[in-house]
Amino acid sequence: MTTQQAMITIFMVALGTIITRFLPFILFPAGRPTPKYIDYLGKLLAPAVFGLLVVYCLKNVSFLQGSRGVPELIGVAATAGLHLWKRKMLLSVAGGTAVYMLLVQLVF
Amino acid sequence: MSLSVRKKALLAAFPHTIPVMTGYLFLGMTYGVFMRASGFPAWYPMVTSLSVFAGAMEFVTVSLLMGPFNPVQALAMALMVNARHLFYGLAMLKKYAGAGVKKLYLIFGLTDETFSVNCAADAPEGVDKHLFMFFITLLDHFYWFAGASLGGLFGSLISFSTEGIDxxxxxxxxxxxxxxxxxxxxxxxxxxxxxxxxxxxxxxxxxxxxxxxxxxxxxxxxxxxxxxxxxxxxx
Incomplete structure (x- = not known):
């Protein structure tokens, strides 16, 4: 990707983000009720998108070649385990990443 | 608006942002280091942290930048990943009403963390509530930018291997x-x-x-x- 293409990509990401933040204020001026379908999506879209993002992060992991996704599985398990144990976001993220880095640098 | 009114609002806002400061500095630095480790110059994380200001989406942006050029997918991705902001906006319609020009920046900076702080914190007596929320947003934006810049600028000085930091x-x-x-x-x-x-x-x-x-x-x-x-x- 050229620098120009990269800047266009960043611009599109910024634009998309700005749209999601401004749209409610444009569509629903203060005081008017919001459509039920929007309320419904508001509650239910977020968890599904989080699931999509987890899959997105692991999209290039091959379970048939190389390390067969073993460091990724251990890294995810360490992150989730730490989070279930202490429930501190930064600790879980830092700990899980450290485990994964040690695995790919020293073991696999 | 006098200087002391602003100072009062800034001083009232700061304590509410301390947890976000820790998180944003750490995650922002990681983001800067990650971007350097992915082969981008230091000014990339500065530009994205200032212009996009949506942590999770900025990490996704790194993989978008490493893939084939596809601006439509970049826009669609930003819309979907940040779709939850629609609902933060719905929740803040009333709170941000009447904030004047500041409202534009309040909406621009409506991240997950800023939303949760501005949603929960109430301005103390005698402090302009819109100015108070404006400073919370501004401080959060600054922490994220500072973290990403530090990570981007000094990420290459790190002496241990960053393999796997993605x-x-x-x-x-x-x-x-x-x-x-x-x-x-x-x-x-x-x-x-x-x-x-x-x-x-x-x-x-x-x-x-x-x-x-x-x-x-x-x-x-x-x-x-x-x-x-x-x-x-x-x-």
């Missing part, structure tokens, strides 16, 4: 997913997101599964609306 994004989303899972009563939407995305990944491959997965999720949630609304209080 996992920070996976870990972050695993934690967000899990945290939500622990809070929600009905896991159907979480499972739909994981399941349909995995299915689309198998069918369409790593480079083209995002948009089909998004459409499949929207379609499935719409089809299941009656059931899920009756099944009650998800999320």
């Amino acid at each position: 996992f920070v994004m996976t870990a972050m989303f695993v934690v967000i997913f899990l945290e939500n899972w622990l809070k929600e009563k009905n896991h159907m939407s979480s499972l739909i997101g994981l399941g349909l995305s995995a299915l689309c990944l198998i069918v369409f491959g790593a480079d083209g599964f995002i948009i089909p997965a998004m459409l499949a999720i929207l379609g499935m949630l719409t089809l299941m609306r009656k059931y899920l609304e009756r099944g009650g209080d998800a999320a």
Whole structure:
């Protein structure tokens, strides 16, 4: 990707983000009720998108070649385990990443 | 507006932002280091942290920048990843009403963390509430920018190997997913997101599964609306 293409990509990401933040204020001026379908999506879209993002992060992991996704599985398990144990976001993220880095640098 | 009015609002806002400061400095630095480790110059994380200011999406942007040039996918990705902001906005319609020009920046900076702070914190007596929320947003934006810049500028000085640091994004989303899972009563939407995305990944491959997965999720949630609304209080 050229620098120009990269800047266009960043611009599109910024634009998309700005749209999601401004749209409610444009569509629903203060005081008017919001459509039920929007309320419904508001509650239910977020968890599904989080699931999509987890899959997105692991999209290039091959379970048939190389390390067969073993460091990724251990890294995810360490992150989730730490989070279930202490429930501190930064600790879980830092700990899980450290485990994964040690695995790919020293073991696999 | 006098200087002391501003100073008062800034001093009142600062304590509320301390938890966000820790998180944003750490995650921002990791983001800067990650971007350097992915082969981008230091000014890239500065530009994205200032202009996008949406942590999770900025990590995703790094993989977008490393893939083939596809601005439509970048826009679609930003819309979907940040779709939750729509609902932060809905929740802040009343709180941000009447903030004047400051409202534009308040809305621009409505990240997950800023939303939760501005949602929960009330300005003390005698402090302009819109100015108070403006400074919370501004401080958060500054922490994120400072973290990303430090990581970008000094990331290359780190003497240990950063191989595998890209996992920070996976870990972050695993934690967000899990945290939500622990809070929600009905896991159907979480499972739909994981399941349909995995299915689309198998069918369409790593480079083209995002948009089909998004459409499949929207379609499935719409089809299941009656059931899920009756099944009650998800999320």
